[in-house]
Amino acid sequence: MKKINIILGILAFSLLLLVGSASATRQEIYTTGAVTSFGTYSFTENINFLVTSPGEQEIGSIIVDGTYNGEYPWIIRVYTDNKQTGGVSEGFIQQTGAGLVSSDGKFFIPIAINCPNFGNEWLFVPDINDPGYQNYIPPSKVDERPYNECIIMGIDPRNANWVAGPDRILFSEDDNPLGDTTLETPFEIRIRANFDRKAVAGDYTANLYIEIIPAP
């Protein structure tokens, strides 16, 4: 009996260690309220990369894990908010731009991301403070993108035709409320930047925001 209790104790202690070490690198946001919950998502919290050679290269990836609970319109989008970036050692940036910001705030290197639902396409990550930032508008044609927002996932409202399924009837059994821009988790967001020969050597930083916009 004592042996079993000791084994149980060791197993419980191991479990605590496992949970503790895994959760130290993850964060999740979970919402509840009057509207239906859309579950929880977690993201890698920071990326470090050493630039050792010029050229276009992947600087890291963000692992997204989460759940999805049902038919619920929402969007997950990515942008930088470099107005808030002081650089690694400097204080305040007058000018804002998308991507990585040099430590003196003078230089920017654009970044692009790729998710499994993008295919081979890499999408530029805009800065939300840019005057040309265009919010998501559903395109009228499949190959149109009348916005420059970087949407990772989006579930259009129920009255969008393309969630209707093969029979084109909304609210019927073959509806695909997840639409065609969603992904099963976990998945990886890969990040790429081009450190060409014109790029100024030094430290670069960025505040990357992954924003969840629930049903309005």
Added chain:
Amino acid sequence: MKHRCTQMPFKATQMSTDMKKIILLLILILLPKLSWAAEVQPAKLELKAPEGKTYNGVLTIVNHKNYDMDIILSSSSYRYVFTKNTIFPDDKAKLPSCQNWIKFEQDKYEVGPGESLRVNYSIIVPEKIGGEYLASILVDEKEVSTPEITQKPKKQDMPAGRVKIAVTQRLTIPVYLIIEGTEKLAAEIKDFKLIKDNQEQNIVEFQAKLKNTGNIHIRPKGNLIIMNSKGKIVKNISSGEILPIFSGYAQIIPLWWKDPSPGEYTAVITIDLGNNSLLQKKIQFEI
């Protein structure tokens, strides 16, 4: 997200208590980890406040993680989610914003593991205004000890630079503020028509164009009844609840009828704006 099945085929009555404990522990270890982080309530604020007064409210944030967390609050512009059926006003003007009226008692909190936080906020409503104003409350979540650039280069591979990207998770709470006593809930069905563009699949589509002519958003529900030439109801189709349609905006509400039989019909659409406001329009058609 695929969920793992945790049912186990065994008879509990035939097992010893210690065996049950071991199995329970193994199930706990094998279960997918469900460790919620910040839980924020409410997820949406639809408020009414009189002009010239201050509205006071509370957000509740719970840290379900086992480490300290920084919660940073700010107000921002409203995040629109449009559909392909949205019709914008001619001037495409943005709706009035109450972003700058929202104040937090504190805008940064450190929340310990398992702790619950009540965040007091106020909305200072100016005088001599009416209608509806929109904004968002942004809840940013960061782990307290965000590491600095830590990766050390090897001597033979000295870097030309270092890169650090801090990833912040941001949750948006939409805010709708109606100025009490000035609200006008109104809409018009501008058009209701039949489109027969998918005859090979024997589907007809109805489209109702609904325009918000009031000064606050509406969340209408549509219902279509189709009657044959004898007045008998042959089909009842629901549109579900439509996302907010803002003042001056219009929305196409599509409804589909699959496999209609040839004949003469009357279709009546009823749109419920809430507050017992119903709109109706009918058309007669032949298939």
